[in-house]
Amino acid sequence: MNDAVPSEKLKVATAALCGCFGCHMSLLDIDERILTLVELVEFDRTPITDIKEVGPCDVGLIEGAVANNENVEVLREFRKNCKILVAVGACAVNGGVPSMRNHYNLVECLEEVYLDGVGLDNALIPDDPEIPMLLDKVHPIHEVVKIDYFLPGCPPSADTIWTFLTELIEGKPISFPYSLIHYD
Amino acid sequence: MISDKTFRIDGKKIPFQDGDTIMDAALRAGEYIPHLCHNPEFKPNGSCRVCVIETNGRHVSACNQPAIENMEVDNSSDAIMNLRRSLLQMLFVEGNHVCPACEKSGACQLQAVAYYTRMLSPHFTHFFPCRDVDATHPEIAIDFNRCILCKLCVRASRDVDKKNVFFISGRGINSRLVINSPSGKLGDSDVAVTDKAVAVCPVGAILPKHKGYEKPIGERMYDNKPISIVGDVAAKFSSKIYSKDVSTK
Amino acid sequence: MVFNQQRDLLDMVQNFSQFFCHESCGFCTPCRVGGTLMRNLVEKVAAGHATSYDLDEMKNIGLVMQNTAHCGLGATAANPVLNTLNKFPDIYTTRLAHTGYEPAFNLDASLEISRQITGRDDEGAHIRDE
Numbered sequence: 053m054n055d056a057v058p059s060e061k062l063k064v065a066t067a068a069l070c071g072c073f074g075c076h077m078s079l080l081d082i083d084e085r086i087l088t089l090v091e092l093v094e095f096d097r098t099p100i101t102d103i104k105e106v107g108p109c110d111v112g113l114i115e116g117a118v119a120n121n122e123n124v125e126v127l128r129e130f131r132k133n134c135k136i137l138v139a140v141g142a143c144a145v146n147g148g149v150p151s152m153r154n155h156y157n158l159v160e161c162l163e164e165v166y167l168d169g170v171g172l173d174n175a176l177i178p179d180d181p182e183i184p185m186l187l188d189k190v191h192p193i194h195e196v197v198k199i200d201y202f203l204p205g206c207p208p209s210a211d212t213i214w215t216f217l218t219e220l221i222e223g224k225p226i227s228f229p230y231s232l233i234h235y236d
Numbered sequence: 237m238i239s240d241k242t243f244r245i246d247g248k249k250i251p252f253q254d255g256d257t258i259m260d261a262a263l264r265a266g267e268y269i270p271h272l273c274h275n276p277e278f279k280p281n282g283s284c285r286v287c288v289i290e291t292n293g294r295h296v297s298a299c300n301q302p303a304i305e306n307m308e309v310d311n312s313s314d315a316i317m318n319l320r321r322s323l324l325q326m327l328f329v330e331g332n333h334v335c336p337a338c339e340k341s342g343a344c345q346l347q348a349v350a351y352y353t354r355m356l357s358p359h360f361t362h363f364f365p366c367r368d369v370d371a372t373h374p375e376i377a378i379d380f381n382r383c384i385l386c387k388l389c390v391r392a393s394r395d396v397d398k399k400n401v402f403f404i405s406g407r408g409i410n411s412r413l414v415i416n417s418p419s420g421k422l423g424d425s426d427v428a429v430t431d432k433a434v435a436v437c438p439v440g441a442i443l444p445k446h447k448g449y450e451k452p453i454g455e456r457m458y459d460n461k462p463i464s465i466v467g468d469v470a471a472k473f474s475s476k477i478y479s480k481d482v483s484t485k
Numbered sequence: 486m487v488f489n490q491q492r493d494l495l496d497m498v499q500n501f502s503q504f505f506c507h508e509s510c511g512f513c514t515p516c517r518v519g520g521t522l523m524r525n526l527v528e529k530v531a532a533g534h535a536t537s538y539d540l541d542e543m544k545n546i547g548l549v550m551q552n553t554a555h556c557g558l559g560a561t562a563a564n565p566v567l568n569t570l571n572k573f574p575d576i577y578t579t580r581l582a583h584t585g586y587e588p589a590f591n592l593d594a595s596l597e598i599s600r601q602i603t604g605r606d607d608e609g610a611h612i613r614d615e
Contacts, residue, residue, distance in 0.1 A: 121612050124592060128615065142336050145357045146328070147364075149336055154364040155381075158598045179603035185610055187595040195361055195589035198538070202357035206336035230462050233351050235335035236342070236453075283512050285553040295552040322549045326518035360522055361589040385511075404511075409521045411511030 061091075062221060063109040066098040067130060069123040070150045070190065071116025074207040075141035076100075079113070081210035092221055109134045111220065114199075115207075117143040117150045118191045122184035131197040136220070140213070142206040142235060144193045149206075151190040158188050201226060204235050243307040245269075245289075250303075258298040258309060259287060268464035269311055270320055270349045272327075272438060273386035274299045275470055278395065281387060284327075286320050286349060295319070321353040328358040330409075332367065332381035339448035340440030342456025346384055347439075348463035363409075370415070372423030375445055376434055383413045383441040388470070393433035401427040413441070438469045494576045495531055498565050502527045505562035516559030519550045523566060530577055534587045540577055544570060584615060 068076055076099060082089065097106040106112070112134030118124055131137055142148035153161055166177045193199055203216055212232040219226050242249045243258075245267050252261035262269050263276055272284040280299040287298040290310040298309070310316055327333075327346060335341045367380040389402040390413075401422075405414040417425035427433065429444050437443075453459065458466055488497065502524040511517045526543050529535045547563030554560040569576060592612040600610050 121592075121596060121609070124612055139357065142334075146333075147362060149334060151362075151364065152332070152334055152337065155332070155366055159602055162602060177602055179605055181605065181607050181609050185596050185599040185603070185605070187592075188598045189364055189590075189595065191590065192358075192362065194357070194359075196592070197588070198586040204356055228354070228356075230351065231460070233354065233356070234459075235347060235350075236338075282555055283514070285514050285555065288553045297553075297555070319549055319553055322545070323514050323553060326514050326522070326549075329522075330514075330518045361525065363521075385517075406511065408506060408509040408511045409517055411517065 061094040062111060063096050063107075064093045064098070064111045064113065065096040065106045065109045065130065065134060066100070066113040067106075067115075067126055068099065069114060069116030069126060069144070069193070070119035071141060071143045071148075073099075073115070075113075075115035075144075075205075075213075078205075078207035078210050079140075079213050082214050083210070085210075085214060089217070093217075106130055106133045110136060111217075112137045113140050114138065114144050114193055115140045117147045118187065118193055118196050119150055120184035120186045124187075124196060127193055127197055136200045137197065138201040138203060138216070139193050139199045140203045141208060142204065145202050145204050146235075147190050147192045151192075154189045158186055162186075204233065206236050208232075241303075241305045243303050243305060243309065245309045245311050247308075252303040256303045258289065258291075258301050258303050258307075261303050262298065262311075267311070269298045270352055270463070271299060271468075272345060272349060272384060273388065275388055275436060275468065277470075278388070278391045281391070284323070284384070284386060286323050288316065288319055288323075290316055317353055321350075321355050322359075324350045324353060324355050325357075325359045327384050328355075329360045329362045330365070331383065332364065334381075338379075338382065338440045339443055340382075342451070342453065342459055343469060344440055344458075345438035345463065345469045348458040348466075348469075351458065352462050352464060367412070370422050371445075372419075372421040373425075373427065373445075374423075375429035376422060376427060377443050377445050378413075378415075378422055379441055379443070380413060382439050384439055385411055385413070386438060388436045388438065389413070389433040389442055392436045393427070393431065396432040397427075399426055399431065399433075401425045401431075402433060436470045494569060494573055495527075495580065498569055498576070499527050499531055501565035505558070508558060509562070510556075510558075513553075513555035513559060515550045515553045516555070516562060519546050520559070520562050522546050523550070523563060527566060529587070529589075530580055533580055534582055534591075535577070535580070536582055536585060536587050537578075538586055540570060540581075543567075 095101045096109050097103045106129050112130040139145045143150055162177050167175045203212055205212055215228060242251050245262060250261050250265045250267060257280060259269055259274060269287050271287040273281040282297050282300045285297055288295050289298045291307050370378045393399050393401045401416050403414060403416060404411055406412050415422050415425050434442050506520050506524045509516045509520050523546050526539050529539055543566050547567040550563040551560050600606060
């Protein structure tokens with residue numbers, strides 16, 4: 053790590069869209085390195101700080117695919133506010149496991165769950181105005197907004213995320229050794 | 237016929253025999269040119285285009301370009317790797333390649349070659365085609381989402397198994413693998429799990445049933461070393477592929 | 486090829502892109518997939534939803550097709566796009582969207598099935614363009 057610590061901490065925000073949260077867990081797998089990280093970055097909106105609204109940031113880390121209109125809204129907010137936006141994990145990079153529902157028509161999915169499911173009482177497909185609406189297909193995030201970097205993996209290991217963050221903070225070109233690149 | 241003719245790959249001298257393609261000579265010399273649809277046990281195919289190299293100002297596929305004395309082959313410049321990466325990205329968006337949910341992950345040639353080119357994302361817009369899984373056979377499952385149209389199963393079933401179970405139908409982007417059986421499903425074809433066609437699939441499309449995830453993460457084929465060192469998925473089913481006197485004719 | 490001023494050159498490019506998609510035999514990756522990606526991007530331009538990012542994408546895809554296709558069809562299929570991008574760029578640039586980046590699909594239209602199945606048409610059931 054650099055001896056010269058920047059006077060302004062890098063502002064980092066994170067969000068989980070349609071994902072399992074495993075990428076956030078993997079970020080936390082940096083273990084004691086988080087003590088070094090918080091010397092260099094300040095977290096804005098992220099489940100870790102529980103700050104609800106994203107403000108102007110340097111880096112946004114997004115896990116999860118785009119599956120409903122709330123995901124689109126959050127993603128667009130992040131793109132507007134973050135100088136650099138990063139797709140973290142298989143779901144954000146290529147749709148991942150959530151995109152496996154693209155094989156089926158959305159109507160089939162909703163009927164299977166809410167109308168034909170076993171043991172349902174008063175079966176109906178939820179239509180409350182507060183509930184986000186599902187897109188007809190799940191999409192990776194670069195199909196909605198411009199993404200600057202991609203970290204593949206399911207999840208990418210803590211070492212991959214750490215390597216990326218340190219290279220970014222130190223202004224080095226982003227590159228990974230063979231052992232840190234995997235799509236699963 | 238052994239001769240003392242050579243050409244160069246990235247400046248390195250590669251000896252070749254009469255009738256060799258660039259790929260033949262490179263394989264024999266242990267020089268890795270990434271490839272998907274090539275398998276030294278079969279005649280060159282030339283469909284994946286991943287083995288593209290540049291020589292004498294032209295881009296050709298190494299698998300079916302005859303070696304010519306003193307030719308200079310570019311196999312590892314950024315420009316060539318970028319072309320190969322784009323081809324792999326095209327393959328990834330064409331099908332539904334969900335690595336986290338695939339039994340072949342870690343021992344998959346498509347994945348391993350993508351790792352080799354340092355592909356970090358599929359980049360393009362996904363097609364999300366609607367393709368089926370055929371699990372009608374008691375011993376073999378086919379997930380058509382993962383097929384990369386390399387035609388290795390087609391060639392193996394036709395030339396080695398002599399059963400003609402697999403072939404490619406349709407044209408253009410609608411090309412797809414189909415089964416030669418009365419119902420069109422694998423269940424009533426005469427394929428067997430011991431067929432060469434099943435062993436030769438480089439991806440997780442044709443898979444033997446009742447096994448999966450047998451090797452833990454960290455011990456799978458390409459977990460620790462890249463495909464340039466480990467070799468092809470199908471190579472472990474043939475002792476001939478990387479020996480010095482392999483014949484590909 | 487000779488066209489008079491009444492012809493819409495982008496229309497001509499759309500025709501060619503669709504033609505080459507259809508003619509592609511499907512054997513090799515760059516023509517089969519690249520040709521389709523190219524056609525989709527040309528349609529995106531024609532629909533007024535492309536940006537300069539998409540024009541750069543078309544150039545890159547065209548380069549891959551030219552350099553790696555198995556036969557002459559694939560190698561030249563990108564030419565209508567590449568040649569017009571080079572010689573008649575305004576048929577593209579005058580149709581670009583005024584944003585830096587456009588999604589790959591129609592976001593509001595992708596909610597149509599949800600709107601129908603829930604019977605909702607409130608503001609929360611739509612995604613507006615930025």
